Amino acid sequence: MVGAGLVVIGVGLGIGMIGKGAMEGIARQPEAAGKIQTAMLIAAALIEGIGFAALFAV
Amino acid sequence: MYLKTYANFAPQKNWLIINPMRQLITLCFILIFQVFSFASKPTEDVSTENLDRKELMKREIKEVISHHLVDSYDFTILSDKEGHHYGFPLPVILFDNGLKIFSSSEFHHGEKVVEKGGQYYAIYHGKIYKTDAQGTIHHNEKHIVTNERPLDLSITKNVVMIIITGLLMLWLFASLAKSYAKNNGVPKGFGRFFEPLVMYIKDEIAIPNIGEKRYKLYMPYLLTVFFFIWILNMFGLTPLGVNVTGNIAVTFGLAILTFLITNFTGKKDYWKHLFDPLGDSMPWIAKIPLYIILIPIEILGVFIKPFSLLIRLYANMSAGHVVLMSLIGLIFIFQSWVGGPMSFALTFVIVLIKVMVCLLQAYIFTMLSALYFGMASEEHDHGHEHETAH
Numbered sequence: 001m002v003g004a005g006l007v008v009i010g011v012g013l014g015i016g017m018i019g020k021g022a023m024e025g026i027a028r029q030p031e032a033a034g035k036i037q038t039a040m041l042i043a044a045a046l047i048e049g050i051g052f053a054a055l056f057a058v
Numbered sequence: 059m060y061l062k063t064y065a066n067f068a069p070q071k072n073w074l075i076i077n078p079m080r081q082l083i084t085l086c087f088i089l090i091f092q093v094f095s096f097a098s099k100p101t102e103d104v105s106t107e108n109l110d111r112k113e114l115m116k117r118e119i120k121e122v123i124s125h126h127l128v129d130s131y132d133f134t135i136l137s138d139k140e141g142h143h144y145g146f147p148l149p150v151i152l153f154d155n156g157l158k159i160f161s162s163s164e165f166h167h168g169e170k171v172v173e174k175g176g177q178y179y180a181i182y183h184g185k186i187y188k189t190d191a192q193g194t195i196h197h198n199e200k201h202i203v204t205n206e207r208p209l210d211l212s213i214t215k216n217v218v219m220i221i222i223t224g225l226l227m228l229w230l231f232a233s234l235a236k237s238y239a240k241n242n243g244v245p246k247g248f249g250r251f252f253e254p255l256v257m258y259i260k261d262e263i264a265i266p267n268i269g270e271k272r273y274k275l276y277m278p279y280l281l282t283v284f285f286f287i288w289i290l291n292m293f294g295l296t297p298l299g300v301n302v303t304g305n306i307a308v309t310f311g312l313a314i315l316t317f318l319i320t321n322f323t324g325k326k327d328y329w330k331h332l333f334d335p336l337g338d339s340m341p342w343i344a345k346i347p348l349y350i351i352l353i354p355i356e357i358l359g360v361f362i363k364p365f366s367l368l369i370r371l372y373a374n375m376s377a378g379h380v381v382l383m384s385l386i387g388l389i390f391i392f393q394s395w396v397g398g399p400m401s402f403a404l405t406f407v408i409v410l411i412k413v414m415v416c417l418l419q420a421y422i423f424t425m426l427s428a429l430y431f432g433m434a435s436e437e438h439d440h441g442h443e444h445e446t447a448h
Contacts, residue, residue, distance in 0.1 A: 045422040052373030
């Protein structure tokens with residue numbers, strides 16, 4: 001139970017940091033918004049994958 | 059220039075059309091792995107205590123959720139309170155001292171014990187077990203069923219959905235290719251919807267990861283997997299109760315395919331990098347202590363990468379469906395003028411997010427598969443690299 005909560009905290013922090021980096025990148029260079037968005041989604045899916053795996057193992 | 063781009067890829071049928079051989083092989087894998095599919099529902103003792111209305115509602119909602127998530131031997135679309143099921147039963151194919159084929163309607167939705175060739179079978183929590191004449195199920199101390207299971211190759215609901223999706227994709231893309239050939243490279247109709255998708259997979263997923271020279275070899279598999287997963291995920295969102303990609307056996311089959319293709323089409327550099335990652339940069343004797351740690355990690359990595367693909371798709375889809383059904387059940391639990399519409403709005407928003415997640419998961423699976431193929435089939439020019447570095 002507590003483990004599941006910790007996992008979700010980790011996933012939330014990780015994806016939040018990716019989002020922050022992505023927003024800053026788009027703010028600096030709006031032409032690269034498409035590529036930054038793609039890379040952000042990929043990284044978010046990877047982190048979510050680990051999060052789900054941990055949740056299901058628990 | 060415009061026309062040249064179209065003429066470049068339209069008449070080449072070898073990689074634009076989804077390869078039907080791959081679909082057949084995927085089907086066979088998934089059918090074989092139905093044996094290992096399991097339903098992850100905790101076994102509770104259903105006892106009749108004083109249950110008030112909310113408890114009954116929660117129990118019924120749990121049953122509906124399990125019905126949506128679990129594979130079943132008949133295709134019921136609806137079932138109302140008196141127990142009338144609208145749907146049709148599917149054949150059950152068992153291999154237990156001989157091939158036994160019968161219709162699942164003999165089970166009467168899990169109530170009766172079927173006797174075939176001297177052996178009794180009963181359904182318990184969605185799976186067929188060998189029992190005796192009364193249909194007793196033995197549990198051990200940890201509440202795990204200890205009856206034996208026969209080899210189960212039956213056509214269950216998931217297999218029917220996979221076959222339907224396969225035929226749908228075959229029809230879709232065959233007619234797409236025909237319309238390309240007829241219109242001389244210009245898409246018409248729903249070709250206009252699929253062309254940007256296919257070009258996106260070719261330009262953004264295949265070529266950057268695999269490279270210009272060898273991407274055509276992998277394109278049929280990538281295209282098939284992308285549309286297969288997308289269509290199956292979309293079917294899971296409908297109220298038909300089919301949850302194919304949320305079944306670990308199906309995603310296991312897909313991950314095994316990626317694993318086999320990575321390893322069988324890898325070049326010599328791939329194996330060399332597995333067993334000799336540092337290469338010529340260190341003398342021979344200094345590498346041994348490092349390799350004792352590095353090589354097991356590299357070998358584990360070969361297995362863990364497709365395993366992560368498997369877990370990601372399975373967990374996203376099945377957890378997403380559980381959340382969605384629970385939210386719909388929340389509407390029934392509240393049953394008030396304020397709580398009902400609010401949970402309806404919440405459910406609506408989450409459904410939209412789930413639709414995006416379906417596409418995203420298909421895209422991620424395809425992209426990571428392309429990445430693994432690229433890592434397996436890249437060619438290094440070690441000598442040239444060292445020259446340009448200095």
